[in-house]
Amino acid sequence: MKTIKVYGPGCKRCAATEAMVKDAAAKLGIEVDVEKVTDAKSIAMAGVMSTPGLSVDGKLVHAGGLPDEAKLESWLKG
Amino acid sequence: MTTETHDISPKHGVPDWLWYVGVPVVGVVLYLLYGQLIPFSEWVTSLFPVARDSHTGEAIAFFFYDVPKVLLLLTGIVFVIGVLRSWFSPEKTRAILAGRHELWGYPMAAFLGVLTPFCSCSSVPLFIGFVSAGIPLGVTFSFLIAGPMVGPVGLGLLYGLVGWKVATIYLVFGFSIATVAGFVLGKMHLEKYLQDWVRELNAGPVGELAEERLRFVDRLKIGLEQVREIVGKVWIWVLVGIGIGAAIHGYVPEAMMLKIMGGEAWWSVPAAVVVGVPMYTNAAGVIPIVEALLGKGAALGTTLAFMMSVIALSLPEMVILKQVLTYRLIAIFIAVVSLGILATGFLFNFLL
Numbered sequence: 263m264k265t266i267k268v269y270g271p272g273c274k275r276c277a278a279t280e281a282m283v284k285d286a287a288a289k290l291g292i293e294v295d296v297e298k299v300t301d302a303k304s305i306a307m308a309g310v311m312s313t314p315g316l317s318v319d320g321k322l323v324h325a326g327g328l329p330d331e332a333k334l335e336s337w338l339k340g
Numbered sequence: 341m342t343t344e345t346h347d348i349s350p351k352h353g354v355p356d357w358l359w360y361v362g363v364p365v366v367g368v369v370l371y372l373l374y375g376q377l378i379p380f381s382e383w384v385t386s387l388f389p390v391a392r393d394s395h396t397g398e399a400i401a402f403f404f405y406d407v408p409k410v411l412l413l414l415t416g417i418v419f420v421i422g423v424l425r426s427w428f429s430p431e432k433t434r435a436i437l438a439g440r441h442e443l444w445g446y447p448m449a450a451f452l453g454v455l456t457p458f459c460s461c462s463s464v465p466l467f468i469g470f471v472s473a474g475i476p477l478g479v480t481f482s483f484l485i486a487g488p489m490v491g492p493v494g495l496g497l498l499y500g501l502v503g504w505k506v507a508t509i510y511l512v513f514g515f516s517i518a519t520v521a522g523f524v525l526g527k528m529h530l531e532k533y534l535q536d537w538v539r540e541l542n543a544g545p546v547g548e549l550a551e552e553r554l555r556f557v558d559r560l561k562i563g564l565e566q567v568r569e570i571v572g573k574v575w576i577w578v579l580v581g582i583g584i585g586a587a588i589h590g591y592v593p594e595a596m597m598l599k600i601m602g603g604e605a606w607w608s609v610p611a612a613v614v615v616g617v618p619m620y621t622n623a624a625g626v627i628p629i630v631e632a633l634l635g636k637g638a639a640l641g642t643t644l645a646f647m648m649s650v651i652a653l654s655l656p657e658m659v660i661l662k663q664v665l666t667y668r669l670i671a672i673f674i675a676v677v678s679l680g681i682l683a684t685g686f687l688f689n690f691l692l
Contacts, residue, residue, distance in 0.1 A: 273461040302663050303537060306468035311430040313462040326429065326457070327565075 264338065266296045269305045269315035275328055276300075276314040283316070286334050294338070356557045363560055367416070374412050381405035399590025406582045406628055410497060411575065414624055415567055417496035422566030425457040426559040430466055432456075437483070438473045446526070449479045450518040453486030460488070460656070464663050468538060477534075478526015485677060486518035489652035493570070494623025501631045509688070510644065517648070517680035524676050533669035577625030585632035594637050601638035603692065608642045609685035613678055616649030626650045640692055645685030653677055 266283050270276025280296060287294040299305055308317065312326030316337075323337045354362075381404040382392075390396045433452045437445060458466055463484065470480045490511060499507040531539065554562075588597075601608050619626075626647055633643050658670055665673070 269465075271461055271464070273459070302464040302468070305465045306472070309469070311434065311462065311466045311469035312458055313465060325431070326462075327562075 264292065264294045265319055266294050266338075267299050267308070267317045268296065269299045269308055269310045269317070269325075270313040271302060271305070272300050273313065279314040279316065279328055282329065282331065282334060283338075286331065286338055290335060290338055292338050356555075359557045359560050370412055370416060374409070377405055377409050377412075380408065395590045397590075399586040402589040402632070403582055403586040406501070406585065406631070407579065409500065410578050410582065410624065410628060411571070413497055413500040414493065414571055414574070414578070417493055418567050418570045419563040421492040421496075422457075422563035423559045425455060425566075426554060426562045428452070428456045430456055430458055430469065433483070434470055434473050434475065437470070437475045437479060440479060441476055443523075445476065445479045446482045446519045446522045447515075449475075449482040449522060450486035450490075450515055453483040453518065454490045454492065454515075456483075456487070458487065460660060463657065463660055467661070467664050471534075471538065476526055477531055478522045478524075480522075481525045481673065482518050482522025485521055485652060486515065488654075488657070489518055489648060490514040491623050491651070493574075494627060494651055497624060497627040498630070501627055502634060506634070506640070506644075509640075510647070513644070513684045514648065514652075517652075517677065517684065521676045521680050525673065528672065530669055530672065533666045533672075535664055535666060538664050574622055574624040577621050578628070581621065581625035582628040585628035588629065588632040588636060592636055597633070597636040597638055601633060601642045603639035603641070603689045605642075606686075606689075608639070609645050609682055609689060612642050612646035612685065613649045613681055616646045617653045617674070617678070618655055619650045620654050620656060621650060623651050639689045641685040641688030641690070644688060645681050648681045648684065649678065652681070 264287075266287075268276060268280045268283065270279070276298070280298060283294065283296055287296075299308070305313065305315065308315065309322055310325050314324075314328075315322060315326075316324040316329060316334075318337050318340075324333075329337075381401050384404040385392060385397060385401040388397070388400055390400065392401070433456045436452065437449055440448065467480060467484065470483070471477065495507055495511055498510055599605065601612070630643055630647050633646075634640065653674055658674070661670060661673075
């Protein structure tokens with residue numbers, strides 16, 4: 263079980279990122295717990311400056327724009 | 341580097357060479373189309389049952405000349421800027437600006453504000469990220485003012501629609517306002533007017549993110565993605581803006597324009613700012629209006645003031661910033677930037 267956090271104030275791309283994570287996890291058969299972090303303070307505390315940001319098991323892996331699909335899969339696997 | 345990136349490249353999709361061939365080819369095609377704009381607009385206008393030199397005919401010709409022109413320009417500019425900006429990121433900018441307390445931190449922040457990609461929806465985390473890394477508040481403001489005010493989209497359109505002189509004036513003064521306003525705000529020691537929780541965060545954490553290695557083809561993809569996203573978002577504003585511009589171009593008499601927005605009417609500059617601040621559109625929507633206003637004899641200073649206040653100060657952005665700034669600080673921020681815009685407007689009306 264991996265814990266994924268999607269950081270973003272709720273813009274369109276943040277929702278898209280969340281959907282991408284779920285799709286990729288389903289495709290790879292990996293169980294994930296996806297949590298959306300929308301509060302500005304928590305986003306900033308995580309060190310995210312451009313949204314959407316993404317962390318896997320507490321490690322920040324991506325910030326700013328939609329993640330690349332192939333990279334997303336490698337983060338989920340890794 | 342190639343072996344590394346190979347693993348993560350998707351197997352499907354367009355091969356790299358097609359990008360390197362396709363992008364220049366599309367560029368040439370767009371350029372050729374750009375040359376056909378006048379015949380195209382005249383042809384479309386001739387399809388309407390109105391006289392070409394009537395008010396309606398003028399308005400229609402303006403509309404069908406400007407819509408494809410702006411969309412073509414916008415596509416090209418957004419692509420080039422998208423590729424350029426892929427070399428910049430808020431994280432890198434922060435590393436450059438952190439600890440720059442000396443004077444030239446301000447112009448540098450304004451410069452980086454133009455080149456760093458960020459959308460207004462992430463301006464709060466960005467603001468906090470900057471302030472918590474020890475970047476002075478004034479320098480952060482210079483960055484935040486320059487970003488929207490001297491946006492490359494606006495500059496490119498201004499260059500294409502109004503001409504290089506006005507575009508250069510706008511660039512120089514927009515940049516100066518961002519620098520000076522940031523400096524003034526920095527000297528006012530406003531840290532106490534941040535929201536409490538932001539101040540407590542001062543020694544905050546710095547998220548370390550390994551820099552992504554991008555091949556040139558990845559940058560081209562980023563450029564195209566930007567085109568899809570930005571053009572897909574602003575086209576409606578472009579149509580509305582050009583519609584208003586066309587109406588001004590076709591129907592508003594020059595005498596009336598001179599009276600309201602001419603250089604003689606001193607009050608027109610503050611009026612332009614008062615009207616412009618609450619207006620919410622983006623550069624792509626307002627510049628066709630600017631083009632029509634100037635064409636009808638509106639004074640340059642007044643028009644600049646209008647354009648700057650529409651683009652640089654917007655209510656939705658203030659609502660977002662409310663999360664980190666108190667009302668008092670927002671009011672001071674708006675006042676300082678407005679003063680800069682007013683000064684620019686008066687200066688040009690006085691000089692010309």
